[in-house]
Amino acid sequence: MSGLYLHIPFCLSKCAYCGFYSIPSTKRKADFLEALKHELVSRKDYLHGEKVETVYFGGGTPSLLHLEEIEDIHKTLHDCFEIDPEAEVSFEANPDTLSLEYLSGLRSLGVNRLSIGIQSFFDNDLRYLSRKHDSSHARQCLDLAKEAGFENISIDLIYGLPTSDADQWNRNLDLFFELDIPHLSAYALTLEPNAVLTKQIEMGKAMPINEEDSIRDYEILCHRAAEHGYEHYEISNFSQLGMHSRHNTSYWFGIPYAGFGPSAHSYDGKSRQWNVSSLERYVEASSVIARSVATRQSTVAEKEILSPEQQYDEYVMLRLRSMWGIDLNDIKREMGERFSYHCEQKAQPLIAQGRLSQNKEILYLNDDQMLFADGIAEELFW
Ligand SMILES: C[S@@+](CC[C@H](N)C(=O)[O-])C[C@H]1O[C@@H](n2cnc3c(N)ncnc32)[C@H](O)[C@@H]1O
Numbered sequence: 001m002s003g004l005y006l007h008i009p010f011c012l013s014k015c016a017y018c019g020f021y022s023i024p025s026t027k028r029k030a031d032f033l034e035a036l037k038h039e040l041v042s043r044k045d046y047l048h049g050e051k052v053e054t055v056y057f058g059g060g061t062p063s064l065l066h067l068e069e070i071e072d073i074h075k076t077l078h079d080c081f082e083i084d085p086e087a088e089v090s091f092e093a094n095p096d097t098l099s100l101e102y103l104s105g106l107r108s109l110g111v112n113r114l115s116i117g118i119q120s121f122f123d124n125d126l127r128y129l130s131r132k133h134d135s136s137h138a139r140q141c142l143d144l145a146k147e148a149g150f151e152n153i154s155i156d157l158i159y160g161l162p163t164s165d166a167d168q169w170n171r172n173l174d175l176f177f178e179l180d181i182p183h184l185s186a187y188a189l190t191l192e193p194n195a196v197l198t199k200q201i202e203m204g205k206a207m208p209i210n211e212e213d214s215i216r217d218y219e220i221l222c223h224r225a226a227e228h229g230y231e232h233y234e235i236s237n238f239s240q241l242g243m244h245s246r247h248n249t250s251y252w253f254g255i256p257y258a259g260f261g262p263s264a265h266s267y268d269g270k271s272r273q274w275n276v277s278s279l280e281r282y283v284e285a286s287s288v289i290a291r292s293v294a295t296r297q298s299t300v301a302e303k304e305i306l307s308p309e310q311q312y313d314e315y316v317m318l319r320l321r322s323m324w325g326i327d328l329n330d331i332k333r334e335m336g337e338r339f340s341y342h343c344e345q346k347a348q349p350l351i352a353q354g355r356l357s358q359n360k361e362i363l364y365l366n367d368d369q370m371l372f373a374d375g376i377a378e379e380l381f382w
Pocket residue numbers: 017018019020058059060061062092093094095116117118119156157158187188189190191192
């Protein structure tokens with residue numbers, strides 16, 4: 001069992017808050033597609049023939065690719081990997097790039113899950129975030145996705161915005177529930193080090209954000225999602241029963257995946273590697289590939305073999321964020337007793353402080369501690 005991730009590094013423009021690797025121009029799209037094909041072919045053995053159960057087109061903005069370009073990638077993927085006919089194939093899309101024809105085309109190319117970056121259904125929030133779409137686009141594209149036959153739809157929303165009070169956030173959620181969308185990824189607005197918004201706030205040119213707003217919105221979100229029967233299966237992810245993202249869940253379960261494109265990460269069960277976050281260097285390296293795969297690897301990717309201690313820390317970090325929690329039996333079986341012992345010992349004071357709960361061999365984060373998961377994980381680290 002394994003997964004594939006493809007990073008499509010183009011956007012129409014760069015959103016002020018975004019820290020993902022992408023460039024606001026499609027000028028080098030043809031070069032990128034050629035390089036991507038090279039990378040897929042050259043790394044087709046990365047997963048050792050494991051069946052692929054999930055494919056994820058992320059970005060950037062994958063919906064800037066034309067249908068013929070996606071079809072071409074699709075062919076290469078099937079030539080290089082054994083993809084389960086029942087695989088989950090997810091595709092990230094921006095509201096301003098979608099038409100009924102395009103969405104129907106995606107469906108016929110085998111895309112069966114759509115993740116749309118709505119961010120907010122309100123124009124004042126969208127302007128603050130410098131999004132290219134407006135609230136009517138946001139509504140419209142969801143109607144189009146349903147009309148094209150998509151049932152497995154997810155939207156992204158951002159909360160903790162200074163342009164929104166509790167009432168507006170509630171109304172954003174009202175719309176989400178009314179539209180009966182099966183999956184929500186909701187993120188607290190984070191100030192990324194190189195993002196324009198971070199600099200604008202520092203210079204007093206944009207409204208600052210504050211943590212209390214995020215905490216308030218997150219509490220509202222958790223409460224309302226539970227009321228509507230959504231499973232809170234990871235800190236930022238909520239789904240109707242059985243509609244969780246299989247691809248993202250497989251990251252938390254340590255299932256191997258191969259990532260392609262600039263900045264994409266891969267994990268083979270023992271080591272991690274990540275491609276360079278530069279389209280220039282990524283494309284350049286593809287011309288080297290004909291000569292030597294090894295040269296390409298050293299040119300575009302960095303690799304780290306995880307020590308048992310790092311594997312333990314990663315497990316703790318990822319599983320603490322999920323509703324499945326940390327299974328001490330898993331740790332004992334996969335990493336050894338010294339790690340499960342360490343984890344249980346470190347957990348005791350956190351349980352006493354009401355931050356964690358233990359049910360038999362499983363450690364869970366308490367509901368009101370979700371936003372502090374990273375700090376709590378650090379307390380459990382090796
Ligand atoms: C890979 S991004 C892009 C998806 C798509 N290009 C779009 O913008 O609609 C996935 C999601 O991460 C979230 N995100 C990106 N930067 C963020 C930030 N600084 N704070 C909070 N959420 C962020 C947004 O909700 C975004 O939709």
